[in-house]
Amino acid sequence: MAPPPAPTFASSLLQSASHLANFYSTILHHIATSFPPPRHLLPLRSLHAHLLTSGLRPRAHLINHLIHLYSLSTDLTSSLHLFSQSSPHRDSIAATSLLSSYAASGRLDLATQIFDMTPVFARDTVFYNAMISACARAEVGEKGICVFRHMLCDGFQPDDYTYTSVLSAAHSILNLYLGHCQILHSSVLKCGIGRVVSVSNALISLYLRCDCRASAQHARKVFDSMPERDELTWITIIVGYVRKGWLCDARSAFDAMNGKFDVVWNAMISGYVQSGCIADALALFREMVSKGIPLDEFTYTSVLSACVNGGLFGLSKSVHAHVIRAGPDFSSYSALPVNNILITMYSKSGKVELARKLFDDMPLKDPVSWNAMLSGYVDAKLTDDALALFHRMACMNQMAWMVMTSGFVNNGRAEEALALFNMMRGKGFEPCGFTYAGVMAGCADLGSLTPGMQLHAQVIRYGYESSNSAGNALLTMYAKCGVVEDAHQVFVTMRNLDLVSWNAMISAFGQHGYGLDAINLFNEMLLQGIYPDRITFLTILSACTHCGLVDEGYHYFNYMEKHYGITPGEDHYARLIDLLCRAGRISEAQNLIQSMPFEPTSIIWEALLAGSRVNGDVDLALQAADWLFKAAPHLDGTYILLSNIYSSEGRYVEAANVRKLMRDHGVKKEPGCSWIEVSNNAHSFLADDMGHPEIDMVCRVLDLINAKITKLGYKPNTKLVLHAMEERDKEYVLSRHSERLAIGFGLLKLPVKAPIRVLKNLRICGDCHAAIMVMSRAFGREIIVRDVKRFHHFKDGECSCGNYW
């Protein structure tokens, strides 16, 4: 026998290369088995780096294994990089891993890329299943079903996983109807997998998502025909019933389950919470504890959510103690939702510092944690803290931007909110309907019509027209910017009017002095079968106040309780008192206060005070101020109102004493109060001492105010200033000094809302030229054709605007 040939240099090299490759494979296998994800990432990276420097051309299966392991980690970039270089040796396992990792992180676009990059010969059933499930997760059912069809065309045999995913994808089919469900149901039966538990569960879930009542019977039929059920069957049926609002059916199902599966309790508790039945949720939780049923992070999250919704912070603290004692491991991902709701819980109970401590101590955070903390700060009026945290956020999402923009608006920082919104757009984040609603409210605050209209255009372009939150905010924005016609136009074109829309439109009419339109709209609302709420009656009473409709006001005040069982609250009383005082029926107002079923609070006294001042009844105003003082000694407005009455009466020493008292009591003025104070004093000074003041004097005083405000370094708080200015405008308009009024405004450089208010008054006055002048000053070059057209309307043909821009 010939001896085996001596190894040549080349073959020994080949052999050692093969040894090396085997060596890498072994190490990789070792990493995969001894380091559970995500801890395997570091060793994986060092091995990969070593491999790259070794100069070895790794075999396909080694690359595929690397892709698979990277897919299980957070480093999907490396995985994709390897994957795109691995052609033509791709295997379906690596592709499936990467695809489903992208799906899990919400990137259907990248999952689709992987799908397209994988040739048909490298696919298998599992790969298609993963793609269908990715579509289901991203709620694009049509696409999922399309993939399913391709799978059949390409000759792959679907299995029970396939059908489960297809049924799940069908959830998000647009206008899902019974026919869709039945087609899928029959094809499932044809395949003979109708008895597989997961398929039946998915079918039940699908039927229960259908809008028609008959679909629930089909769901029930599937449920009854099941030879065996698992915990998901019960959860599916309970959740489905809760979603339909059939809480009793959900409970019956829960009782029928007979305590067989512990985790089903969680589904029932969360069903109660979602339906607002906090007491039932807590009762079930107590039963769970007393029966010794094991609690998990889902239980804790639901129960804490119940506590937060019900404002039961004492109880939630003891649940927190329970969590600490027996609860889940805080370093694990599963504990995240518990910690997140704890942040919300502590912020909502006024303990933001505690929430922050919890947040800082959390070893793992997700975007929800950050957003919960941001909302906590924003709700506590700590906008700057929120901003600081926001800038540190690496995982910003559109929710974070929404929290920040609407948070700034709610804290009176609308200009910054608009700036943030623009920044958000610049960074490529797509706003949702709620974000638009928030910034639109900011425009309403500022009275900024032009940005408001730009936002309107965006809302139309991105299809948020049908969003109620955006639509209602849009309506309110137009109303507050003084263009009630446009507000009405939005109202008329909105597809789904809700109670908020009706209330907003009624209020818009009322604010602009169209009391009768408000009342007519209210009647139309009743005719359409919409049930009014306490807000509706507040807006109606306001409308009556603005138009001096005293009898109507009385009527609606009595009507709300008699016909709708809505007991008037102190805010309703305050409106009626305001209405009576402004109509000069002060003794009636006083009697009303006497007859109230509760002790008068500060808003009642404020109403009486404002009403009696308008009527020139100084003694009553002082008396009301005194009562107000007793009711709300902690509010800065109380002191300022009182001192203003004194100064407008020329009783400066007493005014000064009130200020001193304010300082002694440690009450701080809100920045905006200085504005209203200065403005109010100027107003009183002009109106009371001079009767009809000379316009030069007016301008000088306005100048003074401007100088003073600038010196104080305050940004104009539009709402307060406008409130003070409104009365004054009227006076100018009535004294036909419209043109000079325009000049005065030019000097003041107020935010945009002020000129709009003036424009409205000039319109009443019919002075088109002055209006154009105010516009050109106020808007600069921003004047839009639509504005011009609007002002053409009130004096047709009399003005030509060509000279002004």
Added chain:
DNA sequence: ATAGGGTTAG
């Protein structure tokens, strides 16, 4: 390597 369900931020 893939499926059905319950939790958290507005």
